[in-house]
Amino acid sequence: MKLMVVGGGGREHAIVRKLKENPAVTDIFVLPGNGGIAADAVCVPVEAKDIKGIVDFAQREKIDFAVVAPDDPLVLGAVDALEAVGIPCFGPNARAAIIEGSKVFSKDLMKKYNIPTASYECFSDPAAALAYLQDCPIPVVVKADGLALGKGVTVAMTREEAIAAARACMEDRVFGESGARIVVEEFLTGPEVSVLAFTDGKTMIPMISSMDHKRAHDGDQGPNTGGMGVIAPNPFYTEDIAKICMETIFLPTMAAMNAEGRTFRGCLYFGLMLTPNGPKVIEYNCRFGDPEAQVVLPLLESDLLTVMQAVSAGRLAETEVRFSDRACCCVIIAADGYPVKYESGAPLTLPANEKEAFTFVAGARKTEDGQLVSAGGRVLGVTAVADTLQEAVNRAYAHAKKVHFPGGYCRSDIGARALAAQKGESV
Ligand code: AMP
Ligand code: GLY
Numbered sequence: 001m002k003l004m005v006v007g008g009g010g011r012e013h014a015i016v017r018k019l020k021e022n023p024a025v026t027d028i029f030v031l032p033g034n035g036g037i038a039a040d041a042v043c044v045p046v047e048a049k050d051i052k053g054i055v056d057f058a059q060r061e062k063i064d065f066a067v068v069a070p071d072d073p074l075v076l077g078a079v080d081a082l083e084a085v086g087i088p089c090f091g092p093n094a095r096a097a098i099i100e101g102s103k104v105f106s107k108d109l110m111k112k113y114n115i116p117t118a119s120y121e122c123f124s125d126p127a128a129a130l131a132y133l134q135d136c137p138i139p140v141v142v143k144a145d146g147l148a149l150g151k152g153v154t155v156a157m158t159r160e161e162a163i164a165a166a167r168a169c170m171e172d173r174v175f176g177e178s179g180a181r182i183v184v185e186e187f188l189t190g191p192e193v194s195v196l197a198f199t200d201g202k203t204m205i206p207m208i209s210s211m212d213h214k215r216a217h218d219g220d221q222g223p224n225t226g227g228m229g230v231i232a233p234n235p236f237y238t239e240d241i242a243k244i245c246m247e248t249i250f251l252p253t254m255a256a257m258n259a260e261g262r263t264f265r266g267c268l269y270f271g272l273m274l275t276p277n278g279p280k281v282i283e284y285n286c287r288f289g290d291p292e293a294q295v296v297l298p299l300l301e302s303d304l305l306t307v308m309q310a311v312s313a314g315r316l317a318e319t320e321v322r323f324s325d326r327a328c329c330c331v332i333i334a335a336d337g338y339p340v341k342y343e344s345g346a347p348l349t350l351p352a353n354e355k356e357a358f359t360f361v362a363g364a365r366k367t368e369d370g371q372l373v374s375a376g377g378r379v380l381g382v383t384a385v386a387d388t389l390q391e392a393v394n395r396a397y398a399h400a401k402k403v404h405f406p407g408g409y410c411r412s413d414i415g416a417r418a419l420a421a422q423k424g425e426s427v
Contacts, residue, residue: 002027003305004058005041006048006078007069008034010332010362010381011290014297015069016041017360018304025305029061035372036350036361036380048073055081063087067308071147074266074286075101090308092286096257096264100286103183104145110281113256115249117281118186126170129182133162139187144169146178150226151339155187190275191236191421192282194292197250197270198307200316201263204250208299208323209237210292211418216339218413225339226378229331229414231389232295235422236274245272245279253284265311294360294381295328327389329396329415330381332362333408338377343407346374351402357384357395359403379408390419 001024005012008030016028017040031054033043046053049072058066068078068091077094091097098105110117118141123129133140142165144152152175156162162184169179197206210232216222249270257264269285269292288296297304301322310319335342350359350372360383363376380403384395393415400410 001025001064001305002061003029004054004061004063004066005030005033005069006054006066006073008032008037008043008048009070009290010360010378011288011293012069013037013040013360013362014294014381015067015288015304018297018300019067022303022305029057029063031057034361034375035364035366036359038366049076051076051078051081054078055085058082058087059085065089065305065309065312067091069287071097071100071285071287075147088309088312090266090312092264092266095262096266097286098262099257099264099268099284101147102145103143103283104181106284107183107185109253109256109260113252113259115252115256115281116278118188120183120185122181122183123166123170124181126166129166129170129184130163132184133159133166136162136184137186138162141185141187142166142169143183143185144175144179145181145183146175148175148178151175151224152178153224188273188275188280188282190273191234191417193234193237193272193274193279194230194289195237195245195250195270195272196288196292196296197268198311198316198321199254199268200265200311200314201254201258202314203316204246204254204268205316205321206242206246206250207296207321208232209234209242210289210295211236212289212292213411213414216334216411218411223339225334227289227291227332228334228411229329230291230295231329231393231415231418232292232299232327235389235418241274241279245270249279249281265314290362291330291332291378291381294330294383298328298383298385299324299326324385326385326387327392328383328385329389329392330360330383331396331400331410331414332378333380333382333400333403333405333410334378335374335376336407336409342377344373344375346405346407348372348374348379349404350380351399354399356386357382357399359383359399374405374408379405382410389415389422393419
């Protein structure tokens, strides 16, 4: 079977490694992939947003099944375009991907169907937004409506910060059209949990839970990033909470999308906050999270291609999706200065992959003489699986020590909050 994966980060590397476990897979093409993914698949220089280029390639190569992983091509209709020429895909169509593509859409959906989330107001008029921010309760959260590379959210601890964020979105258009509308949201508190779920619109199967670490520095300090590390499972996400989430959030979201004529097929990502008033949705994503995919997929025991094909064909109910009861930790190594200002081109030397400690490559390219060099902010996801979370954390950091990346940095406390919670310490 010939597969195509659209995307080129650590998430896509984790997807490719898992898909390769199926013996029926003969070829995997990744568009555009990266210099590290090239060790596991054929990388093709077609950008993930180039929908026509993706479809042309898939037709030319007679691709049997495609996986569209990033938000941009999903929102732009890559799945619609591939299915229109008869290529089965894993991923939602554009009508369903709007659940991530527009925060105004997703907030209105939750309100209409009583799905628990932070209370909010939407604005398209800057004057009205600024007037509201003059006397709303503080802290408050300001979010650009559209896609903004994970940077469109400001948790404002002061009124000045909130006003500056709204101006940056609506007047300065720092996120382009994505900030033409904003959502201003109630500030919530509590541990965060990421839950990815397979769904074909009829059945919803949550994967193992995880905990992302979004801030750049130890102790959850510094600016928000795309994610500096992740652990699974998330100890805050108990069986009781999972049951509440299934009943009040996951199944109602699937039903709401169906009722809106926007059936979602693919991986639906629930970013949750376990507040004192119960679990609430912080955000939906229309895809696997990154880095969450880098810890969730190594724990998947069932065959990923079989599950993805079942989702695409609407046969998820008949398909087994089994996870290991072990733990996984992924430590991101990023370029110094990420997410603000950083350089690319540092030479990378990676330790050999082991069965339970390995590297996913998020941002790297091969030079003409075959040297792997950094190319991007988040560069590597050093990942380890073990029987316990403590061992997985230790193993991931031990493996990360063997990486040679001048000008790279990682947080030293990935998993610390989860481990403290496991021990019953206050966090
Ligand atoms: P997002 O880009 O939507 O993932 O948001 C980035 C981060 O902002 C989340 O992981 C939360 O830590 C924080 N955040 C978003 N919305 C809220 C909220 N309503 N209250 C508190 N924190 C929030
Ligand atoms: N890790 C969060 C995301 O993928 O959006």
